[in-house]
Every structure is written in C-alpha cells, then in structure tokens.
Amino acid sequence: MALYLLYTLVPLVWLIINATKTQPALFSTSGLSFGDSFALFDNIGKTFGYNDGIFFRWLGNTLLYVVVGAGGATILATAAGYGLAKYRFPGRRGVFAVVLGAVAVPPTALAVPTFLMFSKLGLTNTPLAVIIPSLISPFGLYLIWVYAADAIPDELLEAARIDGAGELRIFLTVTLRQLVPGIITVTLFTMVQTWNNYFLPLIMLSEPKWYPLTVGLNQWSAQANGAGAQPIFNLVLTGSLLTIIPLVVAFLLMQRFWQSGLSAGSVKQ
Amino acid sequence: MTSTAAPPVPVPARRAPAARRPRRKWRGWLFVAPFMLVFALTFIAPVVYAFVLSLFRDQAFFGGTVFVGADNYVQVFGDPKFWEAFRRVLVFLAVQVPIMLVLALIAALAIDSARLHAAGFFRIVIFLPYAVPAVVAALMWGFIYGDHFGLAADLNHLLGTDSVKPLSQNWLLTSIGNIVTWEFVGYNMLIFYSALKVIPKELFEAAAIDGAGTFRTILSVKLPAIRGAIVVATIFSIIGSFQLFNEPNIMRNLVPNMIVTNYTPNMYAYNLSFNGQQYNYSAAVAIVMGVITAVIAYVVQLRGSRKEM
DSSP: OHHHHHHHHHHHHHHHHHTTSOHHHHHHSOTTSOOSSOOHHHHHHHHHHHHHHHHHHHHHHHHHIIIIIIHHHHHHHHHHHHHHHHOOOTTHHHHHHHHHHHHHSOHHHHHHHHHHHHHHTTOTTSHHHHHHHHTOOHHHHHHHHHHHHHHSOHHHHHHHHHTTOOHHHHIIIIIHHHTHHHHHHHHHHHHHHHHHOOHHHHHHOOSGGGOOHHHHHHHHHHHHHSTTOOOOHHHHHHHHHHHHHHHHHHHHHTHHHHHHHHHHHTTTO | OGGGGSOOOOOOOOSOHHHHHHHHTTTTHHHHHHHHHHHIIIIIHHHHHHHHHHTEEEOTTTOSEEEOTTHHHHHHHTOHHHHHHHHHHHHHHHHHHHHHHHHHHHHHHHHHSTTSTTHHHHHHHHHGGGGSOHHHHHHHHHHHHSTTTSHHHHHHHHHTOSOOOTTSTTTHHHHHHHHHHHHHHHHHHHHHHHHHHTSOHHHHHHHHHTTOOHHHHIIIIIHHHTHHHHHHHHHHHHHHHHTOOHHHHHHTTTOTTTSOTTSSHHHHHHHHHHTTOOHHHHHHHHHHHHHHHHHHHHHHHHHHHHTTO
C-alpha cells in the first residue's frame, strides 16, 4: 500500500516542486529537488500575466461552464432521479431504458455528431456549445434515483400530501433536504467532469477567448514544444498546478458527504 | 425516438377528487420532463443525426451530397487505418484494464480490512488523481517521461544507463497505459470499496464460524458479494479504453511523429472530421465504434450476471 501511495503522490509532488522553478532551473536541476531559487509566486504572476491575462479569462470560462453546466446537470438529475424513484407514471420504463442505455454511450462518441448538429444551429464557438451537452449526467440521475429510493420513505410524501402540499412544494421543502448527501456527491462528480472536460470544448470552440483551462493549457504546451517554440514550460507547469487545486480542495473539504452519498448509492447493487 | 421526450406535460392537480385520479398518473413527468427534453437534444438527436450523416457522401468535385446507403460502412470495414487503430486499443484494453482493476481491488480490500491504519487517508490520496484533469495528467507524465527535466532522465543518470525511454516507440503505449492507470485506479477503488462496505456483517461471522481465514473470506464471501460492482467497473473501463483520446492526443505535442492521426479509433474519427472534412465517413466510423463498444459492454454484463446464478 505504501508503495502505491508513493506512485500516486510522486507525480503530484513533482508538479509542485517544478512549479517553483524558473525556466532555466527546470533544465539544469534534477526533477525531484528544488531549484536554487523559489519562483512559485513569480511563476503564478507570469501565468496570469502572459498573453494579456488569457489564463484569467480561461479560469473565468471554466467557472462559467462548471457553475451553469454542472449546476444545471445536478438540478436536472436530482429532479428526474427523484421522479423516477418515487412516482409510477406512463413511460417510466421507457425513460429508464433509454437513460441506462445512455450510460453506456460514451460522451466522446457523441461529440462529433453533436458538433455537426450544433454547427448547423449556429451554436458552435459560443459558451452554449459547451454548456448544453454538460447539462445531462445519466450517471448523476442513476445515483440520485438509487439514493432517493432509499432515503425518502413513501409515508413522508403521503403525509405531506394529506397536509395539502403540492408535488413541487413537497419536492422543494421535504425531499431536497433528505437528498443532500446524494446531491453533493453528484455535484462533485459533474463538477469534475465539466472542469476536466477537454474533448468537447476542443471541438466546439475555435476562439481562444472561449477556451476552458484544459484546452488553453494544451495550447500552451503545443506552443512550448512546437517548432520555433516559445519556451513557456514553467507557465504550463504552474498553470497545471493552478488547474488542479480547486478540485482537490473541493474533494478534501466535502469528503465526508460524497463518500457517504456513494456508499448509500451502492446498497441496491 | 424524440417523441418520447415530449409527453403531454401534466398540470399538477389539486382540484376536485374526481379529476385527481387520471391526472395523478402523469405527475412523475413533472420531474422527469426537463431532463428528458435536454436529453433528447444532446443524446438522441446527435445519434440520429450521425446515422443520417453516415448514409451520405460529399461529392468533392461536383458539390452537394449524395445518398450512398451503406457504402461508408463497407468502407470502414475495409479500412486498414481503422483496424490498425482498433487493434491498438484492443491490446491496450487487454493489458491495461486488468492491471488497473486488480490494483483497485487490492487497494479496496486493504482499506476495507480493519488492519490498515489511517484507511481514510489512503482512500482519499489514492482517489486524488481522479480529480486531476486528463490534460494535466498527460502533460505532467509527459514531462516526467521526458529526458529534458523529467524523472526518466534522473533515473537513467542514477542507473548509469540510457535504457529508460518511456517515449520511444516500443514503450509509448505502455506509457499511456500508465497514465490512464494512475488516473483511474482510485475511482475504481471507490466503486469496489463502497460495495464492500455494505456486505452484511453476518456473512463474515458465518465464514469465521466455518473456520475461513482472511483469504478464504475474500475469495468466498467478499468477491462474490461485490460482483455487481466489478462488472460495472469493467464495463466502464472497456468503454473508456475504446474511446481513448485525451492522453494520446495531448502527448502528440511531445512525440508528433510517433502518435499518428489514427492512433486510436476516436482520434481517427476526430481527425477525419476536423482535419479532413470527411464528416460523413467520420460519422460512420463513430457509429461502428459505438456499436462495437455497446455489444462488448452488453456481453460482459450478460456474462457477469449469468455467473451469479
């Protein structure tokens, strides 16, 4: 186990160490030792300053895609998962079959046709092209559905109905509270998916001003490695580190919630 | 297909008891309809559109598109570039997925057995790479593999050789496999771990009474109990392997000559559309890959659940 821990951590430690080095020190010192000077803050400044602050713009874009895309995905999945778990309605089996089938369809396989369709609709190269496909999370729906089936007793809903509450009101005031661990779990996973998404924005966007961090970073990397390259390896490394930090922090802060959400979800398996 | 997504949207009824019954039946759609609407736009419509596209072909010199029926599919099946890519991901799948899943299983069992100290710490650290974007993981490992300022150079220096060359032709696929393993062991470990956690305790007591040791308990109680989770993880991993794109595409920056445009089927489909403008043929390639993936995932699921009986 200790060996595996090392394997997991060494690349991350390597990244942190090397983000503190200046461009020349990267080439002159060994990978796992610090350079002569501590240039982390200088690197961070340069990362944000490079190319008129485009990195800042990418960070903003990523946040926009995550808040609207992952947030919307969580809302849609929560409502639909709850609906499937607690209501019997015509077409329910159909919904179930289609959505479970969709879990098996990988997002990347859909990306090219979605691009073609969106370009017909004039949506490519706009933020909507990234946001709309991010709104659907079949995995999130599945998780909430299994979770709601367990966490919300039918008697609770019946009691609320007898008290005269409408379905929407029951959902907003009674159900949501019960679903919190499940919702946090889904939020974290849709957030990671949107934050880390690369393929979809890569094909949908052609203007760097709409790029998220992932696509932008790879463009920098291409620039650092290409012919007649501008050596901005230190910016690629520091940018990479800055891209990881928010997610790692989110996972660490919310670990108790999402882990209990996951294990509750697996009861039914 | 699309019509299933636009059901008669119900009005939540709270009027006369007589009117309540039939309307009540449809209430569930109130919650499911928004999801299904977006779903139709982002899942169903693109699949249908891709299928339609795949039946046509661009007439490069005459302009316009013509209906060619199954011609594009016939071409895919005879396309050596496609099959080269396909064989590559098949090899990748056969080697990388078992290694990754066994590592994840060992980690999950170790963390689940009460003997490990600081299990929570191990769990979160091993899971951590999942939060790292594939782009960053590939960039990072790409640097580590490199002999400029990576660890490969340090290792060679240390051993006094120059035999550690993760970016050479012979090792490239293995190196990519290593990145993918690094990224996803933790994710799969979590799937296994959460399944292990809900095994009824009576089963362990029964096994102990029957005199089962640690390994016997793992083999006869724990593994059968989490078969469902293992099948799910296997299916996700198979899908992931067939769709391999991000890591090799990003590493192309480092070794552009070795990672060809048809390195994986997905890269082939991508490059056909975006560098070759062959949208119709690309759609056919994507559909063929999608169908192959779905069939294999289905077979794995069938086999997985049959053993249960």
